[in-house]
Structure formats: structure tokens, C-alpha cells
Amino acid sequence: MYPLLFIPAIISIISTIFIYLWFKRKYSYWEKKGVPGPKPSFPFGNVRDVIKRKKQIFQPYCDAYFQYKKNPMVGLYCFNIPVLCINDPELAKHILIKDYNYFQSHGVFSSSETSDPLGGHLFHIHGPKWKSLRSKLSPTFSPANLRSLFPHVKKAAEEGLEYGDLMYENGTPINFTEFFGKYAVEIVGNVGFGIKNDGFKRGETEFHGRCRQFFEYTSIYWTIIRGIAFSLQNFSKNSA
Secondary structure, three states: OHHHHOHHHHHHHHHHHHHHHHHHHHOOHHHHOOOOOOOOEOOOEOOHHHHOOOOOOOHHHHHHHHHOOOOOEEEEEEOOEEEEEEOOHHHHHHHHHHOHHHOOOOOOOOOOOOOOHHHOOOOOOOOHHHHHHHHHHHHHHOHHHHHHHHHHHHHHHHHHHHHHHHHHHOOOOOOHHHHHHHHHHHHHHHHHHOOOOOHHHHOOOHHHHHHHHHHOOOOHHHHHHHHHHHHOHHHHHHHO
16 A cells, blocks of 8 residues: 555656656757757746746847847747747848748737737737738828827927936936836827826826736736746637
């Protein structure tokens, strides 16, 4: 009877070893192709700090860009999934313009539009949906429309400068993360939603608070969701 008690432990150990070796084999993908990149860590690859909420979602890729700036491309891993980051501008143009039909997917997970309406944008979707949405949005970014939006952007910048001057006169240090967050929300709210926040004068508005909640995942629940979204993208899409 006692030997039977060790069977679950033995199975767990064997399974752990098998998973580790499987990840080890996956992590040799870029090395075999001669693509340089930072060393991945089991089982997160290069996104461990993202899952632990220590870094923003794109920070590992930005860090890799500056670390391997002299290389035309960098190979990273999102859990077990290989991710190729392009550093060379000419190569990026080739991918995004000449061969865009082959590179419509940006490798970023997005759940279905029913469960996450904000996830259905150009950087997430691909294929026919991407083409349809792009054709609808293109007229919005015509030179005439962009000129009409400029006054709103300029006004937000002027209000930001006034806010900075006031903080300086009062001898109050500026939290630049909060400052640029308010600036971005002011532009997005005004241009995208027609909402005037006056965030620099009124402090945090409801719209600003909702935007901040969308980008700040502070619970264990969101940590698990992030892990599933990164490592089991196909499963997440099918179950969404």
C-alpha cells in the first residue's frame, strides 16, 4: 500500500522533467536559426516580469531592441512561443508594406469581440476582419481629418504645460507617469469619444479612472489570465 502513495509524486516528477525538457527544446528555436536574443527563463520565456506585473506588456521587446540594436532582428519567447522582433527599418518596411499579406497577424492575443470589445482593433485582429476594419478606418486618418484633430491635441498640450508650470511654482514634484497618462487620456477622450475631461484641472475623472483600470491588472486573477493568454492563445480564443 505504501508504495502506491509514491505513485502521484513519481508521476509529478516525471511530468515536470518532461515539461522542462520540452521547453528546453522549444527555447533552442532561434539559436538553431542563428537569430540572437536574450536568454529565456523556464517557463515564462522572456515575459516573466510581465506576468508578475513588474513590467508593461511590451517592455521586454523594447529592452531587447536597445540591447540588440545593431542586429537586424531579435528572437524572444513568449512562454514557449517564439517571437521575432524586427530592428532594421528597411526589413520592417518590407514586412509591413510589400509582404503585408503574409504578416497580418502581429502575434498579440485578443479574446473575442463579445468578451472584450476593446480587443478588436487593428493591432490584434488579422485576415478578412483586419482588411475590413482597415478600409473603414483609413478615411478617418486622411490629411484633412488629421488637420481638424490637431487643435484638440494642441489644446491638451497647452493645458499640460500650464499644469507643469503650476506644479513647478508650488514646488510640487511631477509624477510623469501620471502626467503623460492624463495627457493621453485627454487626447483619446476628446478625439476618440468626444469627452472633455479637464483632467489637468479637475484631477482624476471617471473616464481617466476607467482607462487606468483597463491597463492596471493588480489581482492574482489577472495574473493567471495573462499567463493563459500568452501561453495558450489558441485555447483562449476558442473558449472566449
